[in-house]
Amino acid sequence: MNRVLVTGAAGQVGAAVAAQLRGSWEVIAHDRASLDLADPARIAAVVAETRPDVIVNAGAYTAVDRAETDTQAALAANSVAPGAIGIAAKHVGAVVIHFSTDYVFDGTKATPYVESDPTSPVSVYGASKLTGERALAASGVPHVILRTSWVYGPRGKNFLLTMLNAAKTREEVRVVDDQRGAPTSALQLARATQALLAQPADKLRSATGVYHCSAAGDVTWFDFTREIYERWGKINPGFRAPRVVPIPSSEYPTPVKRPANSRLSNAKLQETFRIALEPWEQGLDETLAVLASA
Ligand SMILES: NC(=O)C1=CN([C@@H]2O[C@H](COP(=O)(O)OP(=O)(O)OC[C@H]3O[C@@H](n4cnc5c(N)ncnc54)[C@H](OP(=O)(O)O)[C@@H]3O)[C@@H](O)[C@H]2O)C=CC1
Numbered sequence: 001m002n003r004v005l006v007t008g009a010a011g012q013v014g015a016a017v018a019a020q021l022r023g024s025w026e027v028i029a030h031d032r033a034s035l036d037l038a039d040p041a042r043i044a045a046v047v048a049e050t051r052p053d054v055i056v057n058a059g060a061y062t063a064v065d066r067a068e069t070d071t072q073a074a075l076a077a078n079s080v081a082p083g084a085i086g087i088a089a090k091h092v093g094a095v096v097i098h099f100s101t102d103y104v105f106d107g108t109k110a111t112p113y114v115e116s117d118p119t120s121p122v123s124v125y126g127a128s129k130l131t132g133e134r135a136l137a138a139s140g141v142p143h144v145i146l147r148t149s150w151v152y153g154p155r156g157k158n159f160l161l162t163m164l165n166a167a168k169t170r171e172e173v174r175v176v177d178d179q180r181g182a183p184t185s186a187l188q189l190a191r192a193t194q195a196l197l198a199q200p201a202d203k204l205r206s207a208t209g210v211y212h213c214s215a216a217g218d219v220t221w222f223d224f225t226r227e228i229y230e231r232w233g234k235i236n237p238g239f240r241a242p243r244v245v246p247i248p249s250s251e252y253p254t255p256v257k258r259p260a261n262s263r264l265s266n267a268k269l270q271e272t273f274r275i276a277l278e279p280w281e282q283g284l285d286e287t288l289a290v291l292a293s294a
């Protein structure tokens with residue numbers, strides 16, 4: 001059985017990927033306690049000891065607003081670590097699958113972003129992830145960078161859980177209606193990763209590069225919130241949803257501006273690997289079903 005090392009395995013995507021691959025892969029899962037990505041020497045040692053065939057790097061500093069002031073920690077995990085992972089992986093002949101973000105773009109394009117579009121991050125988080133993409137590529141290791149968007153799942157910190165929690169105490173939630181993207185579930189990303197790893201090894205190696213990988217379709221955060229409550233209500237008849245009020249981003253001030261357009265064209269992923277993620281509605285229903293059964 002082939003061996004895969006998963007970093008950030010306590011996070012939403014890392015946990016889902018590790019769970020999805022168990023059974024068909026020997027999974028070595030590392031969280032922050034066992035592999036601190038801010039420690040390049042530890043990365044080198046763990047990779048040299050375990051000699052994985054594939055490394056899935058799902059660890060990252062994802063607190064977008066906090067990254068503006070906690071910059072060193074964000075840079076260590078998001079910018080430096082991918083390069084260290086690439087160098088260590090190259091030594092043992094491993095392929096690296098790495099996650100990145102829609103926030104490498106400024107969101108001013110009118111249509112979905114393609115991989116060749118110029119990047120222009122407007123946040124430290126986005127800039128740190130872009131530097132990480134470049135560091136991984138510069139290491140010379142065969143790699144696939146999956147840029148995704150608006151990730152949520154049944155655990156961790158994410159917009160879905162924030163909104164379900166808000167419903168417990170709030171009569172009304174006010175949500176931005178001028179940022180558009182594809183909410184992508186951790187489970188959808190885990191399945192896409194599994195499909196990627198099922199490709200012939202030489203194909204994966206020769207397809208080195210950046211791929212956009214998000215759920216099909218798009219919504220605003222306001223639309224997404226309404227759908228969350230409507231669908232949660234259908235499986236929990238006693239649920240009382242707060243009023244959902246659409247607002248412009250200017251009425252929800254955050255330390256960092258978010259891109260207005262987060263839509264990512266997945267055509268390259270589909271053409272190269274024949275991998276297509278399901279519509280975001282399916283990811284949401286699956287995740288709500290997991291929450292309902294918990
Ligand atoms: N969440 C989202 O909306 C999106 C995420 N992405 C990307 O997808 C990937 C997975 O994100 P997601 O699972 O959602 O994020 P999470 O925040 O859920 O998980 C990231 C994990 O990385 C860990 N981590 C952070 N810093 C370090 C470190 N120095 N050493 C070891 N582990 C560390 C975190 O640990 P701890 O909790 O202890 O900090 C956490 O367990 C990331 O690359 C992210 O940039 C892309 C687009 C959207």
Ligand SMILES: Cc1cn([C@H]2C[C@H](O)[C@@H](COP(=O)(O)OP(=O)(O)O[C@H]3O[C@@H](C)C(=O)[C@@H](O)[C@H]3O)O2)c(=O)[nH]c1=O
Pocket residue numbers: 062063064101102103148149150151158159162173174175176179221252254258
């Ligand atoms: C909680 C809340 C948020 N919002 C807005 C703020 C923001 O513009 C948008 C989403 O809020 P979040 O805090 O989830 O946004 P954010 O943390 O920026 O989410 C991002 O995380 C990183 C890691 C990524 O890579 C991105 O793809 C994206 O998912 O909704 C409201 O309008 N009303 C609310 O009640």
